[in-house]
Amino acid sequence: MSFPLLKxxxxxxxxxxxxxxxxxxxxxxxxxxxDGMSQLVPTMYYGMLCxxxxxxxxxxxxxxxxxxxxxxxxxxxxxxxPIKRSKVxxxxxxxxxxxxxxxxxxxTINFLLCNQTLSxxxxxxxxxxxxxxxxxxxxxxxxxxxxxxxxxxxxxxxYSIGSGGMIVVAFLLLALIGSFSNYxxxxxxxxxxxxxxxxxxxxxxxxxKGQWVAQLSILGIIAIIGYSVGGxxxxxxxxxx
Numbered sequence: 001m002s003f004p005l006l007k008x009x010x011x012x013x014x015x016x017x018x019x020x021x022x023x024x025x026x027x028x029x030x031x032x033x034x035d036g037m038s039q040l041v042p043t044m045y046y047g048m049l050c051x052x053x054x055x056x057x058x059x060x061x062x063x064x065x066x067x068x069x070x071x072x073x074x075x076x077x078x079x080x081x082p083i084k085r086s087k088v089x090x091x092x093x094x095x096x097x098x099x100x101x102x103x104x105x106x107x108t109i110n111f112l113l114c115n116q117t118l119s120x121x122x123x124x125x126x127x128x129x130x131x132x133x134x135x136x137x138x139x140x141x142x143x144x145x146x147x148x149x150x151x152x153x154x155x156x157x158x159y160s161i162g163s164g165g166m167i168v169v170a171f172l173l174l175a176l177i178g179s180f181s182n183y184x185x186x187x188x189x190x191x192x193x194x195x196x197x198x199x200x201x202x203x204x205x206x207x208x209k210g211q212w213v214a215q216l217s218i219l220g221i222i223a224i225i226g227y228s229v230g231g232x233x234x235x236x237x238x239x240x241x
Contacts, residue, residue: 145226152230
């Protein structure tokens with residue numbers, strides 16, 4: 001890992017990360033503390049709002065880590081120092097995964113603190129809160145791995161964002177359309193089968209069914225594959241340096 005590069009990545013993305021993370025926490029706290037709104041948090045917030053806001057950070061940040069720097073020419077400066085491409089990939093992965101982990105850790109703490117103020121009927125079990133945030137984190141990691149893969153494959157930001165961002169947006173839109181089947185709209189279940197977001201089964205987590213463990217494991221596997229493909233591709237491809 002390169003600490004100077006990690007510091008550079010933090011500095012370049014800290015504003016976007018901070019704004020998105022603060023907004024995510026503020027909205028979560030408002031929903032939890034408003035009368036009658038806490039029970040909508042699993043479906044409305046973790047089912048869609050949380051992932052959409054996080055997707056904005058993911059698409060922009062992942063592009064900045066690899067393709068954006070190649071596009072701007074700053075990658076040539078980085079690689080002119082005694083640092084291998086593999087170390088660049090590892091450093092950027094540590095930043096990306098670490099920033100998402102911190103975001104959802106803060107959400108978990110926020111949720112737990114707000115949960116203490118809720119009545120017994122409106123509150124959530126501690127393990128449910130932890131598992132919901134763990135699931136959302138794994139969805140974010142899986143989506144970010146797709147964008148990281150395209151960022152490693154392409155040298156231009158327009159292709160990196162255009163492909164990775166389009167896939168992420170498509171998955172979220174399909175999940176949104178499929179979610180209407182939960183409210184009695186028929187014929188929309190098929191859309192759930194077309195997006196990896198459906199592997200994050202909040203209903204199973206709340207009902208304490210074991211199926212969600214295997215589903216979240218698949219999200220972890222997707223993340224590993226995406227990160228690996230993007231990293232290996234970046235280390236092997238020709239760069240316009």
